[in-house]
Amino acid sequence: MVKPTSQWWKSVVPLKEVFKCGVNYKLQDVSRKSSRISEYLSENGWRLRKILRGATAMHTELRMRIRDLKNLVSNINVESRPDEICIDANLATSFLGGFKPLDLDDLRTQLHQAVDFITDYYKHVDSHPVLAQVEPGYLRRILPPTPPGPAAAFDSVLHELRRGVLPGMTHWASPSFFAYFPATNSAASLAGDLVASALNPVAFTWLASPAATELEALVLDWLAHLLRLPQRFHHGGAGRGGGVLLATTSEAMLCTLVAARDAALRRAGGGAGVAALPRLVAYGSDQTHSTFVKACRIAGFDPALVRCVATRPESEFALEPARLREAMEADAAAGLVPAYVCVTVGTTSSTAVDPVGPIAEVASLFGAWVHVDAAYAGSACICPEFRATWTAWSGRTR
């Protein structure tokens, strides 16, 4: 077993020599073929795994250099024949300045490769079985157990993508996909993602990235405009409105739940504060997405006080304001505090649209906050023919 002492660091110098003689390519070549992998040496996180064998046998100069190297690193007890040595080509390359994550030539080549991959994928998406034909755990049998090193060739990564990842995809973009709901994409959004990831803005404050910060607020105002939301939903409008971009609906649900929870705790006043938490009640329907119950738990609501009001086929599985009111009245009479109502515009399982306006009326009787989960069908409300769902509600909000 090797002790990677300071001697090991010295080995970087001769390794550099080895690489200079053009063996770099061969190392990668052999490591790509993974002719033999062994965990010879491991300590302090340094793992030297690839055994370079065939190449050394063929390449006299390399063999000599590797011998030199082995002599230099005298305390490394490599159990190997003279033409064999353990090195990790990727790791070594990164030490030697071969790791250039943003080399502009590589950037251009790899982006072209990625764009070709994407356009080919969409061109032939209907040739893939919509449902992945794989068994659970299949991917670990295909991909290596350790990550590719920094010098892994991009085309070998693309190869792994084709070989390992594509067969395990459910192809939502396929024209034969009719499950769940449509997952839309567009050329503009793909290109936009690419540019955004290249610009890589860090937007935690205005100063950190003024354009990103302002663009976020502006784009959310565009959305409010498209949905014909009142001015108070805009940044800089009369109220305290204005949106932020979040990564998922679940995140949005949790944020609104926490805000509603804290507002209810403030209302509870009288020093009750957090002590009132066990009395707060949240309401959804039995069609509400499971993320609702999950978010309630994270926000500290008592699971026994998370109500999933029963829906009926007669009302097309929508949350009925009368039933909600009954539940809220019963809770209030029992000394509980109705704090949050989640309505859904397009439930995942049945596309039910809860009557947002009338439910907001009921919630306001109890001072409860209303969250509209519009993950599924909210964007449809941009269309004039569906706008009524929205405007009926937005006229009633404070």
Ligand SMILES: Cc1ncc(COP(=O)(O)O)c(C=O)c1O
């Ligand atoms: C109506 C509805 N709410 C919430 C979610 C959860 O969305 P996310 O995965 O973005 O948290 C979904 C996802 O399908 C949904 O359809």
